[in-house]
Amino acid sequence: MTARANAVRAGAKEEMVMKKPCILLVEDDHDISRLLTLELSDADFSVIHRDNGISGLLAVREQEPELIVLDLGLPDLDGAEIARRVRKTSETPIIILTAADDVETKVAMLNAGADDYLAKPFHAEELIARINVQLRRRYSSAVQRIGDMLVDGARRQVFWDDQELRLSPREFELVNLLCAQPGRVYSREEIERNVWGDDLPPSSNVVDVHIANIRSKLRDAGGFGIIRTVRGIGYAVKG
Amino acid sequence: MTARANAVRAGAKEEMVMKKPCILLVEDDHDISRLLTLELSDADFSVIHRDNGISGLLAVREQEPELIVLDLGLPDLDGAEIARRVRKTSETPIIILTAADDVETKVAMLNAGADDYLAKPFHAEELIARINVQLRRRYSSAVQRIGDMLVDGARRQVFWDDQELRLSPREFELVNLLCAQPGRVYSREEIERNVWGDDLPPSSNVVDVHIANIRSKLRDAGGFGIIRTVRGIGYAVKG
DNA sequence: GCAACTTGTGACGTATTTGTGACACGGAGG
């Protein structure tokens, strides 16, 4: 449920009512937290704020947020420590905020189980962008059925008529994206941003080629016309 | 270890209805008890809380918990006294929490009938780990069956077709993790966090090598294709 | 102290994946 909600949310804000993803913000600086709470709410997240590590940890259990934004310099607990303890029991994405921008800190954080890292000062939009990346990465694991096609995010498998398609990682990501919102048209740019992320393949017709390959594999399994081409824009799956 | 134990139980709960072990927590500090209740529930125990010795003793009779976690510094009764009285009528495992960490107390507690002893401050995971040890000692636990493979968490044994595989500790941990949720794909990072924990093997292809060894042992016993490679991500067992 | 075993590392071969450019195709508009 979270899964779908988030996978879908990127483009869907305007069209349907859906549960807002809940962000837990653990930050002791009152000014920053107030500002961020506003910005995040604005970006259509529901925000829970805690100003110390202990109550932050409690909130993780009690509220089960979809994502955690964690300040490194908390009065009681070390950010890394919090990350480690969250990781003991859950895979909730964690984004760390910090004043320092050195490599060691970054590595230490990621080793502790953080998923991303943002050095102050930063723009709220950047944080929001990274939040969305993490949400998509983690919660694109829903099981989605579209006609005879079945997309299982947790297993990273796609079936047509109970026959598995052997998709490469990129192919799977692409299918998974399109299937997040059956019927919705994804532009090439949107697809590249979501599937390729920071790797940016700025040139060429990669998307088209991959779509072609996916179609071919679908055809081999007996599926036709699942992926619709929208001339001038991009692609969509039938919905 | 803790992480794994929980993962196993968490995963098992989806498929079979299994009674959660019931823990009786006797603790007067309200903050600690709230946190522990949450942590324990999270670890998939059912928790009963009492905040004094008398009602604690009553609860032992009435609820018949599988294990008792006992704070030493209670307002009405001495922890040792409680332990002794429980022992008059039952062998229910008892774990004592205490502020002091001296040897005499420890000996006194164990003499009174306690099974284990934990000095504050402690991490919840440590408590959970010790709880699991005690439960395992007293009751046998989680057995997972996946096709012809059988994973016995309590005995730390894996069988294929009733033939035992001789797995090294690490190998067992790895298999056990993957089998906690058959079908679910575990990323290398996730595997490292869960199997290696804080020992951090930051470099190299350890996971792959171990998987290869496990596969080889499975093959020797007649099992093929149990562990699926998910390119670009990690591994999963068929399910 | 020796032997057997466990564990992590680095190197290497191989199969798959992935991006690119060239070109064919086809519909929309003139």
Add this chain to the structure above:
DNA sequence: CCTCCGTGTCACAAATACGTCACAAGTTGC
């Protein structure tokens, strides 16, 4: 009917990920 632009298709080169091996360091038990 012809042209043009956006797509489909193909083959190829480069990059990458994974499986495997041999080895060294560390443990355990005898």
